[in-house]
Amino acid sequence: xxxxxxxxxxxxxxxxxxxxxxxxxxxxxxxxxxxxxxxxxxxxxxxxxxxxxxxxxxxxxxxxxxxxxxxxxxxxxxxxxxxxxxxxxxxxxxxxxxxxxxxxxxxxxxxxxx
Amino acid sequence: xxxxxxxxxxxxxxxxxxxxxxxxxxxxxxxxxxxxxxxxxxxxxxxxxxxxxxxxxxxxxxxxxxxxxxxxxxxxxxxxxxxxxxxxxxxxxxxxxxxxxxxxxxxxxxx
Numbered sequence: 001x002x003x004x005x006x007x008x009x010x011x012x013x014x015x016x017x018x019x020x021x022x023x024x025x026x027x028x029x030x031x032x033x034x035x036x037x038x039x040x041x042x043x044x045x046x047x048x049x050x051x052x053x054x055x056x057x058x059x060x061x062x063x064x065x066x067x068x069x070x071x072x073x074x075x076x077x078x079x080x081x082x083x084x085x086x087x088x089x090x091x092x093x094x095x096x097x098x099x100x101x102x103x104x105x106x107x108x109x110x111x112x113x114x
Numbered sequence: 115x116x117x118x119x120x121x122x123x124x125x126x127x128x129x130x131x132x133x134x135x136x137x138x139x140x141x142x143x144x145x146x147x148x149x150x151x152x153x154x155x156x157x158x159x160x161x162x163x164x165x166x167x168x169x170x171x172x173x174x175x176x177x178x179x180x181x182x183x184x185x186x187x188x189x190x191x192x193x194x195x196x197x198x199x200x201x202x203x204x205x206x207x208x209x210x211x212x213x214x215x216x217x218x219x220x221x222x223x224x225x
Contacts, residue, residue: 004157042201042215043158057212090157103150103213105157 003027004106006091012112013081021076021109023091032074033103034066035090043090049074050096078111086113117141117204123220132189134219136202139183145206147178148213149187151198158201158215161187197223 005024013019023032030051035043047056049068063085065077078085088110092103119137126132138147149161162169162176164185169176175188189196201218 042217043152044215045212048212092157102160102163103158105159108155108157 004091004093004104006089006106006109008109009107010110010112012114013078014114015083016080019078019081019111021078021089021091021111023074023076023106024072025091025093025104026072027093027095027104028071029093029095029104030071031094031096032068033092033094034064034074034076035092037088037090037108039087046076081111081113083113086111117214118202118216120200120202120216120219122217123222125222125224126189126192127224128194129191132192132196132221132223134187134189134200134202134221135184136187137184138202138204141182141204142206145204147176147182147185148203148205149174149176150201150203150213150215151196152201152218153195153198161200192221192223194223194225197221 003026007022033048034046036046037043045057046060046064047066063079067075076089088108090108091106094103117138146163146165148163150158151161152158162171162174164176164178166178166182178185199218199220201215203213205213
């Protein structure tokens with residue numbers, strides 16, 4: 001089945017130690033998104049790629065970066081994780097941002113910062 | 115600013131219809147109403163969307179009031195697997211407007 005895959009499902013990192021989360025998709029969608037979801041809160045968009053064009057949200061900290069080497073893969077890099085960055089990180093895709101805007105979400109990676 | 119208002123939580127008996135309300139009194143003419151849900155420890159899942167007409171699919175029905183200031187998501191025969199947080203989102207389909215999730219309604223289906 002076509003899907004959005006996130007690895008790993010659980011990631012533990014140390015305070016200040018860079019960490020990379022990965023997302024892949026078999027849907028061939030041209031838009032990919034990264035959301036942060038803290039405990040008991042709604043998902044919050046960090047940034048998205050429309051094809052190769054990177055779109056950062058205004059309030060996304062500089063500590064968060066992203067790479068999209070090809071259509072299928074997208075990475076979230078946290079350069080110096082703090083305790084406040086502990087959260088579920090959700091990757092999503094959509095065909096485009098046109099009339100029908102269904103986003104397909106992966107299962108998420110739960111990040112713990114020690 | 116929040117575009118939608120939803121009750122924090124609701125309970126529904128298994129097998130009954132679950133009716134989830136959403137207020138969006140400031141909705142503009144080009145904005146659609148979307149519903150997503152998030153089952154515990156999973157990513158959100160699209161349910162349905164509409165502009166002004168009532169919509170139905172295999173998962174749910176969406177009833178939008180004539181003035182479009184509120185809507186109701188209906189799960190016709192709720193099962194335990196419908197226990198989730200349900201998000202009502204208002205979004206324009208023009209340009210690159212993002213999905214902005216509000217606090218949602220935590221729906222618990224009671225056996």
